[in-house]
């Protein structure tokens with residue numbers, strides 16, 4: 001059973017005293033299984049912070065984060081790690097690939113630790129992002145956009161119930177960007193994934209079910 005993501009009154013501050021930065025200011029958000037939500041907003045408004053908190057990479061200063069019935073803030077570290085590994089897929093802007101591994105081994109990596117319920121075929125996934133012909137290449141032999149596409153394949157291999165995607169098309173040309181977002185939308189809708197995608201690319205918003213805007217750490221409805 002796939003699960004909804006629920007953030008309730010989430011605040012995240014960095015530092016203290018006059019230096020305090022409020023990255024997230026009382027953010028509440030529910031993303032249902034099968035829903036693709038886009039987050040837009042200016043640089044520094046808190047978009048990546050939102051993904052980090054939603055994916056239990058960062059503990060919020062206050063508020064609650066749940067994936068289905070699992071409370072990611074209250075969970076013990078071991079449980080939190082297991083949920084992150086087995087049920088959450090991250091796509092980082094830079095791809096975040098392991099330098100020594102070939103593209104196909106990057107995609108295989110999440111399968112080798114963890115106990116995800118289901119795995120997809122790494123070569124098939126590479127083909128879906130148009131990278132099967134470079135399966136044996138290492139990151140330094142790939143362009144920025146190619147790395148990004150390998151990172152997307154890697155995030156999908158465990159069939160996560162929550163997919164968190166930071167600027168997936170920033171290094172891609174228009175057509176490739178459209179193809180990748182169509183793939184993310186298909187995964188989301190066909191497999192009941194709750195997906196949150198940060199983007200600056202207004203050309204891909206038509207693939208999304210909902211568009212929200214971050215402004216100074218606050219989340220609101222995006223008015224096009």
Ligand SMILES: Nc1ncnc2c1ncn2[C@@H]1O[C@H](COP(=O)(O)OP(=O)(O)OP(=O)(O)O)[C@@H](O)[C@H]1O
Pocket residue numbers: 014015021022023041042043044045046047048049050214
């Ligand atoms: N570890 C940290 N320590 C202090 N401040 C931080 C830290 N991480 C993020 N911030 C601040 O929190 C705010 C939100 O940052 P965040 O990375 O979430 O922005 P963003 O919307 O993703 O921006 P961009 O579009 O440039 O990626 C910024 O003011 C940033 O400087």
Ligand SMILES: [Mg+2]
Pocket residue numbers: 047048049
């Ligand atoms: Mg960011």
